[in-house]
Amino acid sequence: MLLRLLSGFAAFVLAVQSVAASPEFWAREWPRTDFSRTSLSSWVEILSGGPPKDGIPALDDPTMIQVSDDRWLDDREPVITVEIDGAIPHAYPLRYLTWHEIVNDTVAGVPVAITFCPLCNSGIVFDRRTASGPLSFGVSGKLRNSDMIMYDRETESWWQQAMGEAIVGQLTGTTLRQIPTWMESWGQFHGRNPDGLVMEEPGWSRDYGSNPYVSYDSSHRPSLYSGELPPHDIPALARVVRVGDRAWPVSRLTTGVVSEEGLVLTWEAGQTSALDTQQISKGRDVGSVRVRDQAGQDVAHDVMFAFAFHAFWPDGRWMLGN
Known part of the structure; x- marks a missing residue:
């Protein structure tokens, strides 16, 4: 259903983007974003994905449970696997990320952002530490080349998820370090990590x-x-x-x-x-x-x-x- 809505919405968005794509149009929703700093060649590159800022709610500090305690996952379902030296392996199911797109978590003392953009199938985990300090991320509701634009809550700079780079705002040009992670099936994860941890179902009303x-x-x-x-x-x-x-x-x-x-x-x-x-x-x-x-x-x-x-x-x- 959402895909059909997106397809219909796309025609409308593309027709009005030259009018709506401007800092003046966005300033009321984004008063803290420094639109004088950007790496974009044109504001028309930015589209609304439909939901407003935080309309897709990112998650923070999710509850992790033992592999053996999970009640929902089918063995063939995809998860993003995070294995950092010194930490118990973590699995973040796409059944949750599809609806939330970003999870801000800490693994082995490393602040990480687990991200998934369904329109690009891009699932990347970033180290949230920067020269400006650790950041936490939300979903802006904006897209560029069909890819999710994240924002950091500290400066409200906009970040391209596929590249891990700030493209608008105070932190423009800053890049996040991508952590080596991968997608695999739930069965593959728990078969290899019987003592691993998996993200518990969030408490939001989602299907x-x-x-x-x-x-x-x-x-x-x-x-x-x-x-x-x-x-x-x-x-x-x-x-x-x-x-x-x-x-x-x-x-x-x-x-x-x-x-x-x-x-x-x-x-x-x-x-x-x-x-x-x-x-x-x-x-x-x-x-x-x-x-x-x-x-x-x-x-x-x-x-x-x-x-x-x-x-x-x-x-x-x-x-x-x-």
């Missing part, structure tokens, strides 16, 4: 476990996006593994281990898409990706849609294996 973006990742075009489509005849919503400014189509990994550019990329079946069927647990199998260096250490990466990689890294390298 957790359902997907408000039904059939989105089989669409021909992304929602609320008017930019260029990917080159090389790659479908706009094909999943790619981004490491820095390089992108490997996930389809390459499904036929075997890919070892190149100093990296080892693997794929394992068993994880459902969170953006396919109405119930996340019944989605088609898109598998789990892991990226390590030659020494076996996990490497920061993102499994995102191809159009989003091309939008934010237009000069990026497509690792096609030919």
Whole structure:
């Protein structure tokens, strides 16, 4: 249902964006944001995603429970796994992140932001510490290239989730460190970490476990996006593994281990898409990706849609294996 609303809303937004996209228009909602500082070439790059500021509520300091105490998750459902040295492994289910998009937490003394943008399939975990101190993040309700714009509550600067970079406000140009994490199935996580922790269901009134973006990742075009489509005849919503400014189509990994550019990329079946069927647990199998260096250490990466990689890294390298 939400996807249908977004599709209808997109036509309206694109028609009025040149009028509405301006600091003067936003100033009442964002009186603390310093709009005199930005890395954007044009304010028209910013769209409303529909919900207002905090209309999608970020979560803070979630309750974590033992793996064995979870009552809701199906073994095939996707989770974002956070394994930091010295800490018990943590799992953050997409059944919750789809509705909240940001979780501010602390793992092994490290303040982290677990983020998920459904329209780009971008699930990234950031270290919230900066030279200006630790930050906490909320959902602005704004999009750029269909990707969520976060904001920090301390300065109300705006941040591009896919890049981890402040693009508007006092902290413009500041970047967050991406922590090596990955998406995998709940079964894969708890099978490897029987003593691990998982985020408990939040106390909000949401239809957790359902997907408000039904059939989105089989669409021909992304929602609320008017930019260029990917080159090389790659479908706009094909999943790619981004490491820095390089992108490997996930389809390459499904036929075997890919070892190149100093990296080892693997794929394992068993994880459902969170953006396919109405119930996340019944989605088609898109598998789990892991990226390590030659020494076996996990490497920061993102499994995102191809159009989003091309939008934010237009000069990026497509690792096609030919």
